[in-house]
Amino acid sequence: MEELLKVENICVSFGGLQALSNVSLSVDKGEIYALIGPNGAGKTTLFNVISGFLAPTSGKVFYNGREVQGLPPHKLTPIGISRTFQNIRLLPNVTVLDNVRLGHHIRLKQNMADALFNSRRFREEEEKSIEDAREILRFVGMEKYENEFARNLPYGHQRKVEIARTIATNAELLLFDEPCAGMNSAEKVGLSELILEINKELKRTVFLIEHDMRFVMKLSEEITVLNQGQCIAYGTPEEIQEDPDVIEAYLGVGRKGGQE
Amino acid sequence: MLALLLAWIVVAAVIKNSYFIHMLFMATTYALLACALNIVVGITGLANMSQAAFFGIGAYTAALLATKFGAPFYINIIAAAVVSMLFGLAVGAPTLRLKGFYLSLVTIGFAQVLRIIEINWVSLTNGPMGITAIPGVSIGRYLFSKKAYIFYGLVVLLIILYVTKRLMASKIGRALSAIKNDEVAAKSLGINITYYKVLAFAMSSFFAGMAGSIYAQYTTFVSPDSFVQNDSTTLLCMVILGGSGTLFGPIFGAIVLIFVPEILRFADMYRLIFVGVVMIVGILAKEGQWFAHVQKFFKDRLTSLIRVKSGNREGAV
Numbered sequence: 001m002e003e004l005l006k007v008e009n010i011c012v013s014f015g016g017l018q019a020l021s022n023v024s025l026s027v028d029k030g031e032i033y034a035l036i037g038p039n040g041a042g043k044t045t046l047f048n049v050i051s052g053f054l055a056p057t058s059g060k061v062f063y064n065g066r067e068v069q070g071l072p073p074h075k076l077t078p079i080g081i082s083r084t085f086q087n088i089r090l091l092p093n094v095t096v097l098d099n100v101r102l103g104h105h106i107r108l109k110q111n112m113a114d115a116l117f118n119s120r121r122f123r124e125e126e127e128k129s130i131e132d133a134r135e136i137l138r139f140v141g142m143e144k145y146e147n148e149f150a151r152n153l154p155y156g157h158q159r160k161v162e163i164a165r166t167i168a169t170n171a172e173l174l175l176f177d178e179p180c181a182g183m184n185s186a187e188k189v190g191l192s193e194l195i196l197e198i199n200k201e202l203k204r205t206v207f208l209i210e211h212d213m214r215f216v217m218k219l220s221e222e223i224t225v226l227n228q229g230q231c232i233a234y235g236t237p238e239e240i241q242e243d244p245d246v247i248e249a250y251l252g253v254g255r256k257g258g259q260e
Numbered sequence: 261m262l263a264l265l266l267a268w269i270v271v272a273a274v275i276k277n278s279y280f281i282h283m284l285f286m287a288t289t290y291a292l293l294a295c296a297l298n299i300v301v302g303i304t305g306l307a308n309m310s311q312a313a314f315f316g317i318g319a320y321t322a323a324l325l326a327t328k329f330g331a332p333f334y335i336n337i338i339a340a341a342v343v344s345m346l347f348g349l350a351v352g353a354p355t356l357r358l359k360g361f362y363l364s365l366v367t368i369g370f371a372q373v374l375r376i377i378e379i380n381w382v383s384l385t386n387g388p389m390g391i392t393a394i395p396g397v398s399i400g401r402y403l404f405s406k407k408a409y410i411f412y413g414l415v416v417l418l419i420i421l422y423v424t425k426r427l428m429a430s431k432i433g434r435a436l437s438a439i440k441n442d443e444v445a446a447k448s449l450g451i452n453i454t455y456y457k458v459l460a461f462a463m464s465s466f467f468a469g470m471a472g473s474i475y476a477q478y479t480t481f482v483s484p485d486s487f488v489q490n491d492s493t494t495l496l497c498m499v500i501l502g503g504s505g506t507l508f509g510p511i512f513g514a515i516v517l518i519f520v521p522e523i524l525r526f527a528d529m530y531r532l533i534f535v536g537v538v539m540i541v542g543i544l545a546k547e548g549q550w551f552a553h554v555q556k557f558f559k560d561r562l563t564s565l566i567r568v569k570s571g572n573r574e575g576a577v
Contacts, residue, residue, distance in 0.1 A: 114430075
């Protein structure tokens with residue numbers, strides 16, 4: 001399969017703290033890839049590097065064969081990388097619809113003159129943007145709440161709106177940072193179905209961080225396990241579940257039975 | 261809102277007393293400046309403490325053009341806006357990566373530097389003596405009366421309001437409010453934070469420059485003392501008091517903070533205490549949304565009054 005994202009020997013250190021050391025992985029086009037690991041393993045740090053929020057101390061990131069490490073987020077989103085955050089970052093005082101429409105920012109061609117004189121291009125673009133945003137909200141099942149302020153939605157719904165916003169950017173690679181944190185099991189099932197649909201129907205590549213092992217095992221095709229800033233294992237969910245290092249570092253000895 | 265504008269126009273047309281005309285002109289100018297500042301402070305969420313400096317740049321530009329070259333008012337106002345905007349870009353581009361207090365400090369520093377230049381570059385600005393005898397605005401043979409400047413200011417105010425309203429409904433406005441709400445989220449959506457911050461800063465200083473040109477030709481005199489830090493602070497207060505980020509809020513803020521100190525002039529030095537109290541109460545009343553609260557308060561009173569009256573009638577029957 002064609003390689004979409006390649007991370008090569010990424011190191012990140014904050015002063016004396018080595019947050020990531022020599023992390024390498026590669027995500028293929030069209031797959032669901034998971035990054036797991038205990039708290040403080042450096043998962044979010046790696047996401048920050050890939051999405052441009054953090055320049056790596058050394059190492060390279062390739063996206064579609066192009067070297068992109070150190071580029072700012074506003075250059076990465078247009079070429080196809082979009083992310084969600086561990087603590088949801090919707091604009092609280094903005095409606096759900098407008099939150100999703102923010103994802104359209106990079107593709108709207110309107111300029112200041114268009115806005116001032118309400119030009120035809122402006123009106124058409126705005127209409128199209130509203131329509132598209134509604135369609136995405138329908139896709140994630142949040143169309144009922146389009147006029148609600150984001151702050152008024154329950155946590156699980158906010159998460160879906162945030163995911164809808166990344167879809168709206170048209171990015172091919174979606175990075176989800178712990179998408180089902182704080183959700184109950186019913187919500188988790190719904191979310192994993194949604195992620196599968198995003199992957200299968202919208203043909204987006206999904207790269208996610210997750211704590212919930214059951215969630216990851218069902219969803220992802222490949223998994224990399226991070227512990228204390230290093231890759232300790234890589235493989236299919238079945239291989240990961242059997243890996244003694246992973247069991248020790250992450251699942252904890254003795255919990256293996258419970259996971260199966 | 262329309263009612264307020266109409267009232268403004270009617271009052272401006274009716275009043276004869278030159279003191280009232282002056283006060284109304286000042287309120288118009290400050291409303292202008294506050295609305296311009298609102299683009300940076302209210303919509304984009306940046307603490308700009310140098311609005312009066314941009315006002316001053318515009319005023320000096322217009323004063324120099326009018327006295328040295330006898331330029332007509334439309335050249336003055338456009339040149340003032342552009343020069344002020346260039347200063348805005350020059351200050352904004354390198355400093356808008358800063359956040360919160362740091363940005364405020366840099367803008368205060370900029371205002372001070374500018375004031376020192378105004379005082380010391382005597383060959384250009386005539387130093388502390390200021391530039392005097394600036395010709396007023398004239399169209400053909402008609403020389404603007406003092407009153408006419410109120411309308412001149414109102415026209416520019418309407419332009420600012422229109423621009424702000426249109427931009428707020430566009431991609432640009434959404435990007436600015438995203439920056440105010442959550443910079444990290446804005447970044448992740450591909451919004452070039454620095455570009456939009458500088459854009460907001462430039463727009464705000466552009467309009468401040470316009471206000472400066474109107475002011476210079478109205479007073480016919482500019483000096484470094486006309487644009488001090490205190491004015492910047494007052495402007496910031498107007499935006500916050502009126503409701504930062506709202507379209508019309510800064511106008512109310514300007515009206516309150518221009519007229520209340522004047523009305524309280526009899527109380528001499530104590531009036532500033534009152535202004536302070538107004539500020540604190542206003543901001544505490546839900547972060548500057550006080551005007552909406554006052555409106556609601558009166559509306560509720562009115563409806564309950566009507567209800568009570570109709571209730572009495574029913575009782576009588």
